Amino acid sequence: MRPFFKVKRAQDIFESLGDVKPLGSECVPIRDALNRILAVDIISGEDLPGFERSAVDGYALAAKDAFGASEDQPTPFTIVAEVKMGEMPNFGLTRGECAPISTGGMLPKGADAVVMIEYSRMVEERVVEITRPVSTLENVILPDDDVKAGQVVLHQGTRLRPQDLGILAALGISQVEVCNKPRAAIISSGEEIVDISQRPTAGQIRDINSYTLGGLCTAFGVEAIYLGIAGDRFEDLKRLIEKGESQADVVLVSGGSSVGTRDFTLDALLSLQGVEIVAHGVSISPGKPTIIARRGNKTLWGLPGHPVSAMVIFDVFLRWLFGKLCGLSKPAEYTDHVIEAELDRNVESASGREDYIRVKLTHSEGRRLATPILGKSGLISTMVEADGIIRIDMNTEGLYGGDKVKVRLF
C-alpha cells in the first residue's frame, strides 16, 4: 500500500499550474458566440451611432428658438418637412422652423435639440406650438455617444454576454475571434462501476461521475469527451488516459486515486514518460484523494471516486484551470454566483484543510438561511438536495450559527 505523498494546499497547486498557456483561438459567428471567451481586444473602427440621433419622438429644432416657451405662452414653429427614418434629411431648419422626428431619426441641419411630442400641440396643418423650453442637445444622441472610434469596446478574456454580442453587431462585426473550447476527456475507473445501461449486481454501482463531471464541463463551456469506464485494470486505464491525452487538453479520471491497493491511477500516470506529479492528495475536504499530474500543457487529474468530492475538486481547481486555458480575465469568476446567507447552526471544521460544506437555502422572516447538509461525500443525493457550497478556510476551526457565509450556488 502506497503512502500519500505531496499532499498540497490549494494555493500551492494554483502556483504549480499557474503557467499553463491559454489555448489557441477560432473565429465564430456572433450568433454562436454567447458565453465564449474573447481572444482579442475589440477596438471600434467607427463612432456610434455615427450621426446626431433623436432619443425620442417629437420635433427637431434649434433650442434657442424655444427659449421661454410655456403652456401659457407657447412658441409657434413652422413645420418644414418630416425627418424620414433611415435617411439623411435633405433639408435644413432656419429660425422658427422645426421638423417632426421619430426616435432614432437623424437631426436635420439647423437643429440641436428635440422637444418631446408631449410638449407640443398642432394648431394648423404646418404649425405646431411648443409648450416648454429645451436645452441644447436635449434628447439628442451625439455621433460618438455610444462608441468612439479607436475605443476598446470589449477586452480580451471577456466571457461574451448578450449585450456584448449586441455591441459587436452594432459595429458590424459578424464573426469574432474566441478562445478554442477546452476539451476534457472523462474516464471513470473502479471495478465496481458499471455503465448506466447495465443493471448492477450486488457490490456494483452505476457510473455517476461521467455525468456530473460532463455536466460541469458543459456548464463552463468545455467540450466533454466521454471515454467510459476503465474498470481499474492498469492497462485499460493507461490506454484510456493516453487516448484522452491525445484528444483533450485535460484528462479527468475519477475513482482509483485513494491509497487502496486497487488504485491504479497513480501507477498509470507514473508510467507516462515525462509526467510530473504535481500533487498526490490535497488539503481539501471532501476531495483529499486527488492526484494532479502534468505533461507539458496537458494536465491529468485523478479525482476522488465519491461524486461529491469529485464535484468539489472540479469546482475549486478545474473551473480555475479552464479559465486559465481560455484566457478568462476573471478566473475568479467564482464571485459571479456567490450570495450571502446566514448559517443556521454551528459547523465544525478541522484546522489545516479547507472544508467545503454543502448547504440548502431557505428564507425565514426576510433572512436567507443556509442549512449545512452533512451526509457522506459518497451520496449524490446530498448534492441534489444542496443549493450551493460554503468554504471554511484552512485556519478556521468552524463557524457559528448566525455567522454570515458566502454561498456559491451551483
Add this chain to the structure above:
Amino acid sequence: MRPFFKVKRAQDIFESLGDVKPLGSECVPIRDALNRILAVDIISGEDLPGFERSAVDGYALAAKDAFGASEDQPTPFTIVAEVKMGEMPNFGLTRGECAPISTGGMLPKGADAVVMIEYSRMVEERVVEITRPVSTLENVILPDDDVKAGQVVLHQGTRLRPQDLGILAALGISQVEVCNKPRAAIISSGEEIVDISQRPTAGQIRDINSYTLGGLCTAFGVEAIYLGIAGDRFEDLKRLIEKGESQADVVLVSGGSSVGTRDFTLDALLSLQGVEIVAHGVSISPGKPTIIARRGNKTLWGLPGHPVSAMVIFDVFLRWLFGKLCGLSKPAEYTDHVIEAELDRNVESASGREDYIRVKLTHSEGRRLATPILGKSGLISTMVEADGIIRIDMNTEGLYGGDKVKVRLF
C-alpha cells in the same frame, strides 16, 4: 398619431398572461439534458447504493469485537479474505475476524463497521491490530442511505444541474422527459435598421436587437429563430409576424412600438384575427413603449427599439414567460443571480413606475459597491459597461447612496 392605451403595471401583465399553458415534452439523453427543465417527477425504483458499502479504505469487522481497542492495547484481528470491488463477498466473518475493504466495497456478512486503515497496523501476514474502537455502522453506507425506493428524487419543473444528471445516472435513467425548448421568433423593425453585414449610411444603424435578444433566449434555453429585419413597412412586418407565429411560441418584434407615425407594429398586430392586446405601454422604465398581444397560447411582443429597454423588458417579462412555458417551478429564478451591494450615490426615480437602473460593481475596502450608469437607453455601450441591474419599486421615489440594493447580474 395614435395615443397609448392600456398602459399596464407589471403585476397586471403577469396576471393577464398567468394562464399560459406549459409546452409539451420530449425525451432526451441525460448527456444532453443539462439546464433542461424536467417535465415529470423522477421517482426511484430502487434503493441506492442497494448494498452495505464501505465509505473508506480499511477493515470490515464487527464493531463489538473492537470494543476497547487502543494504541496501547490494540485488538488483533485475523484477516480471512479481502473484499473484491464490484462483487458480493463469498465469505462471512466470525468473532475476531476482519477483511480488508476499499472505499465502495460491499461489507461481508458478519461485519457492521469499517475501521479506517489509519487505525490499524499489520503484525503478521494474516493478522492486523486495530488501535481504536469503532461504532456500529461507522464508515458504512446503508443500502438506502443515498436514495430510497419510491422516493421522489427530482421534481417536475426542476432545471437540471450536473448533480441532477448524476442522480439520474445513479438510477440508470439514461433518457429523461424534459419540457420542449420554447421557440422565439425574433424580428427587428425600423426603416433605419440595416443588417450587420451592410455598411450603414447616414441615418442608419445596424441591427443590434436581434443579437441581444437572441443571446438572452439562448442563455435561458430558448431556441432563437432569426427572421431578420422588417423595415417598418406594414405588409413586410405583418408577413414576418405571421411567419414567426407559425414557427415559434413567442414572437418578438423590436422597434416600431412607440407612438411615432411610422410605428406599424400595433397595426400589424391588430390586423391578426382574434388577437387580444394585453398591454400597450408598461409602467416600466426603460421599456414603456411595449406592446403585448396574445392569440391563444402564443404571445406577440412589440419591444422597444432601444437595446437597453428591450433587454429590460425581456428580463422582466420574457424570462418569466419562458419559465411558465417550461413549467419551471421557480419562475422567480430571478433570485439565483442576485447579489447584494451598496449603492454609491443617490438615484432618483419617478413614482408610479418601476425603474430599472444599470449598475457597475466595484469593490472598495471589503464592500461591494454598485455605481449607477445613467446613459440613455439607446446606448448599448451602457449595457456592456454594466454588471447588472437594480429595480426601484413603483412606490419608491429613489434610493440613497449607502442603501443596500439587490443587483441582478447579467
